[in-house]
Amino acid sequence: MNRSVTAGRSIAVDPEFVPLGTPVWLEKAGAAPIRRLMIAQDTGAAINGAQRADIFYGTGAEAGREAGRIRDEGRMVQLLPINEALAMLDSKK
Numbered sequence: 001m002n003r004s005v006t007a008g009r010s011i012a013v014d015p016e017f018v019p020l021g022t023p024v025w026l027e028k029a030g031a032a033p034i035r036r037l038m039i040a041q042d043t044g045a046a047i048n049g050a051q052r053a054d055i056f057y058g059t060g061a062e063a064g065r066e067a068g069r070i071r072d073e074g075r076m077v078q079l080l081p082i083n084e085a086l087a088m089l090d091s092k093k
Contacts, residue, residue: 005041007058012042017050018078026053028074037079051076 022040044054053076057067
């Protein structure tokens with residue numbers, strides 16, 4: 001997106017399912033539960049399909065270790081203006 005990503009608030013997604021720039025409510029359980037609003041700001045080769053995302057934990061060795069430990073299941077809810085949501089439904093027909 002040519003924008004700075006923010007640790008703990010930016011996620012990488014599959015843009016086929018989640019348009020970049022979309023606010024996403026993300027919930028995950030596990031040892032470090034998360035329930036917060038994030039922004040889809042990046043893509044990744046390993047992120048394929050709906051309901052898949054990588055959370056950006058920051059840069060450096062410690063952030064890499066923290067991110068590498070996360071394998072929790074969760075839930076993502078895209079927040080879209082109604083017209084965009086309806087257009088996405090129409091395009092899938």
